[in-house]
Amino acid sequence: MGRKKLIQKIPKSVIIKCPHCTEKIKITISQDSGVFFLDCKKCKQKITTPITQCCIICAFSDKKCPRSLMIEARAKGLEIK
Template identity: 35%
Template sequence: MQTTSIITCPNCGRQSAETMPTDACQFFYECKGCGALLKPKTGDCCVFCSYGDAPCPPFQEVRRRLVACCSAS
C-alpha cells in the first residue's frame, strides 16, 4: 500500500509530498504555496484522490479487494 502522495495545487501548481492517513479520507488540505483550501472534487472521497498522484489508502484497499474478488472467479 502506498502511503505517500504528491499533491498538486490546481491554483498555483505547487507540488508537495504528503503522508496519507491509512485509516481515513482527508477532506481538506491547505496548499503550502498559495494557502488555498482544497476540497475533494465531486465524486472523489478525499483530496488525495482529487489532487494526488496516488489515491488514498482506504480507496487503494477497496480497489485491491475488488481486483482480488474478480480475479478469483
C-alpha cells in the first residue's frame, strides 16, 4: 500500500531582483524564515519588503520563501523537504 507522498522542496538560495536598479542578487535563505531587507551592492539602496508582501523573497524573486512554502505545503498536505 504505497501511497506516494508529494514533497514540497524548500530552495536553499534565491535570486532577488533589485527593484531600484534591477541588479540580480543571490542570497542564501534559512529554512524557516523570510528575508525582510537587503542592501543592494550595486545601487547602494535598501531593498525593503512592500507592505502588501510577506518578504523580499516573495516580492522580488521568482520563488517563494520557506515560510510561504510551508504554509502552502501544510494546506495541501505535502511533505516538506
